[in-house]
Amino acid sequence: MRVLDGTPHKLGATWDARGTNFALFSANATKVEVCLFDPQGRRELERIMLPERTDDVWHGYLPDVLPGQLYGYRVHGPYEPEHGHRFNPHKLLLDPYAKRLAGRLVWSDAHFGYRPGSPRADLSFDRRDNARGMPKGMVIDEAFTWGDDAPPHVSWEDTIFYEAHVKGLTMGREDVPPGWRGLFSGLTAPGMVDHLKRLGVTSIELLPVHAFVDDRRLVELGLRNYWGYNTIGFFAPEPRYCGDDGVDAFKTMVSRLHAAGIEVILDVVYNHTAEGNQLGPTLSFRGIDNASYYWLKPDQPRYYDDFTGTGNSLNLTHPRVLQMVMDSLRYWVEVCHVDGFRFDLATTLGRGAHGFDMRSAFFAAIRQDPSLGRVKLIAEPWDVGMGGYQVGGFPSEWSEWNDKYRSTLRRFWRGDGGLLGELAGRMTGTADTFNHRGRAPRVSVNHVIVHDGFTLADLYAYNNKHNQANGEDGRDGSDDNLSNNCGVEGPTEDAAILKKRRALRRCQLACVLLAHGMPLILAGDEVGNGQNGNNNAYCQDNEIGWVDWSKREDPDEDFTDMIGAFTAVRRRHQQLRSRHWLRGRNGNDKPDVLWLTPSATEMTEADWKFPEGRALAYLLAPQEGAPGPLFIVLNASGGPVDYKLPAWDDLKTWLPLAATNADVRVGAPGAVVSAPALSVTVFGVAE
Template sequence: MLMRQPCPDLQFAYALPFGATPSATGTQFSVFSRSATEMRLLLYNKVNDREPAQVIDFDRDTDRWGDIWSLNVPGLEPGQLYHFQASGPWEPENGHRFDASARLIDPYAQALAGTYQTGKDGLVRPPKCVVVDHSFDWEGDRHLRRDMSETVIYEMHVRGFTKSRTAKVKAGGSYLGVIEKIPYLKSLGITAVELMPVHEFPIRDPHGKKITRPNYWGYDPMAFFAPHRGYAHSSAPGAQVVEFKQMVKALHAAGIEVILDVVFNHTCEGNENGPTLSFKGLENQVYYILSEGQHYCNYSGCGNTINGNHPVVREMIFHCLRHWVHNYHIDGFRFDLASILSRDRSGNLVPNPPMVELIAEDPMLADTKIIAEAWDAAGAYQVGSFGNHRWAEWNGRYRDDARGFWRGDGGTLGPLATRLAGSSDLYEHAGRPPFCSINFITSHDGFTMNDLVSYKDKHNDANGENNNDGDNHNISDNYGVEGPTRKKCISTIRGQQVRNMLATLLVSQGVPMIVSGDEVRRTQKGNNNAYCQDNDISWFDWRLVDKNADLMRFVSGLIQFRKNQPTIRRKEYLTGRPVDGRKIPDVSWYGADGSPLHWDQGALAMTAYIAAPSRLDDPEGLGRDLVMMFNSTGDNLEFELPSIGRGAIWNLFVDTSAPSPNDIYPEVDGPVAPSNRIIEVGRHSLKIFVCNASLS
């Protein structure tokens, strides 16, 4: 009888059909090009070599199979550096832009090395591709498979997280630097990091010069399969592959999932005036959406648009996702400007786009989280209607409604209640559960939480675009002074508003996303579009961890409470009806006086009574009834505890108007609500009470 033998170090890997594949006898090189007339492989000995040590021509008769050019080079090992070079028609009017002199990055390159160079002939040489061996001791690491409803996302920039000297790490600004700060992430309590783009993007411009306004964020892809070399601590070719895997393994060991922000909507090759670095020189008319056969459609706002629903490009995207999941153990993806994936080859938005459905149904991605930024730069806005139940979405409506309510905007009470309850208006009609809503109030794109309450207007002068870049619709306020102030009254209300919004975010149904540094009031000095600020404007200032330790305590306490409370992370929508034999509804809304809320009165104060979930959703019976009292007015108000809460003992959990440490009671052992049920809620503040036992 055959017995199954454990083999903890043997991991499932995903072999790519194209690119450079090493074997015991050599390396196989395969690349797609339908219209090329000749193909060459350029091999280099060193990163700084401007000219190849060897050029190998593909034989049209023996090395071409259909539209795939493929040859095996004996003796070549991992670490080998290479480019492709393709000859073909130069017919821009027909979509062809072949340049026989261009050195081309392999679309399936798994690592890049070096940077742009200029040869004696004045031609640009892009970074070199690296042959990669994916052997790595994962020590049994697997995807964590945490339920989406239990997820708390932390959006962060790999470099910016530890690049500041204040981080005091050995490998600042790198994958290894993230590892050094894992204890901090664990103390905060988040369950997943969402990394801003880590696939390769340009460090210098095509002419070898330092970019005046570098794309620090990384939304400028150059090689989708390759981890960014700029985040590696070692400069050795391919070091980024190993260091990235070390980071993922360490995060998993700490119970933290890794979600990648992927940009399958454009590339760094730009429009007709942009450089030929890869896709343009191999099969331009296939990889990009073109207008009139020659002009680049710009639905991304970045010069070109990936032709995501072309079968060849669709296949590349699938191979890329599987590659990151199975070769790097990635737990999920956030798709930047995902609405572009809903456009056909002519750029038209189509219902039930095949690309979106196939990603959701791909069996090799079944363990992953998939999140859409459900809009694009050409006006498509699909929040609430993107894909099926597998797709979660960045909920831009949540951001706007939460900001508006806490700023005191009229007509925002009802919208806030809807967002607090899971945004059923957006997702329920399509059979999508509350955790399809990724709730956020801030993201990398816009003000930080500190700046949201410190600036009425954006201050992007450092970007060099005369403050014309960035969104003008910020739904922000400065409460009397633009920017930093020593006025205590203004500082106090700003602190309360930060707590109000973070608390609201973390007790809402759906999945909360926090931006790195918001938990300690990181500032970008009013810059709401810091895409090009690779400096202190964007970097995490670790001195703030001590300076604002009280806010850090507040946020970590809320995250821990969320983990413990199934009441605020339901998998089904609140209905306003009794459930599981209880006499009280799962959610009830009241005015400050304890009477049923009248939504049309334009009030800015309300009480939400949320009952514990049924035993079906909470088999261990951990859920507790909650009372949340919201006061966005400029006056202190007396709230009356709803009558359905009469007879129970209610402990204060959060009071955003109270100074630390009385702003939160992490053990839910705060003062008991007064017997007369009258509770004062300070202006611009929130109070949350927890029942010490569920009512029947």
């Protein structure tokens, strides 16, 4: 096959309508071969040495290679683990820039660069060819007709996130066509879109959709890496969600959701890869240039600095690794039209030689990039390394998952006392953590439940995790759940317990939607989805991990309409979507928030410190054309609490605009209303 020099300036396999340019970065390799395979990926047809090396990019142009061609790389160089080098040309490697993968990883010992079981462990060298069991990259034609696709551009303050798993969301829905369930297309079924619109959510946040692999241990147990936090390709969508259409299936999904006014946010995993620690497989980055891609221990480069708990950490201080991440982000925005990213273990991305640095090259690159400057950036602001907890420490343009909100609200609705001051701070944006460097309340992504942990139904059905199905003897998953089984561990037929559990779930959902910042709801929490007490269902690609929709339209269990009522109140009242921090009383200005006792007087220091306080009421002044003030009552006590409705200007009547309990009445200022036990009520004025 003819080979021309090609260009180093676009990494990956790039088809230009005449041929394909191949370009691969490796600073420490001595030779790079591109390997071409038959359409089934079983037989290697040809190995072609890339003829040129420019700025550590190996490149060549093959005029006869067309879209659909399967390929991989073999990279030659020293196998010296003690010096950080793990080259092994017997191992076929995935292109980090591959836009589509074909085939799946079939586990065997051949995928390891060393001989498993050898007394020399990873210092040994394995000469078996692993190509037959490896997925391959595919050359693609990136043309796609977007038509009049227009991203919704939902403002930060108007955003309501709905965290979902591509497969798990639709497998149990009868109104999704059978052939669409579990695929990107399933998210766009009319019934699914109608459900999202009824909830009032604006942005669906998808668990990882970058190509990932199932851990060998899980496969041997008959399980899978269901959540997908095991990335092996940062440009290719996961094939199991695509059907036969590759990246076009993803683009079609985005286009259809945009047409419905719904943003697409991707949960992305740039902190580590699927290759694990020094005893892991050689699938891509390790064999391409281990010493460049990963953080290695400075004094023992045979081993990895593991800030992520997965065995390895990507080293974004290396300019080519940073380039890969930036190229990947731009690809998903510019080519695939996504609207933002949630960065898993984002602290790792900002690490430098001396720990986390808000001025790191990664944050600087993001800030100056015109494509990424217009999309949503959300950090999971921690990792497991030293100094990894960085809530409140990210740059001003970022938002952050707020675990302080989660912990406080779980404790409050569990019935803990002495939390009124902390609760007030969490419901108004967690200013004690985020109000600095000009940041706004939207920095706080408020959540009580996410994919990692109990579902909302399980939070109030289990005091302990029940993770035996994961095959780790219950060692996995958090033991600090701040849950409340309401008197019985697991399922029960006790009507009083079931009533209490439903009340607590409603209250948590209502609070998330009333708190300043951006709400995040986990898919299925609106319909009582549970996981049998499993708080780490990362490997449960089955009925445990999939959303159980069986209670949909059950009047006792389906909270969709209640959520819709609270999101409607949020949309109409700017004071729930404030762009500015509340000041309380500030000089002669009228207060923007009043914290009130049951007798409608302002709370004193003694009221705030009352150890048995389990109810909080406050009035939010109208902002920017809102129809009027709001009076919000949160009652986590075991019985009703009587409240005097406050006076406000010429307001004549307080109407319950949204409530978790129907037993709330209209009242004039000065009238006494009863806040039912375990309830949230929002009073306002008629529009």
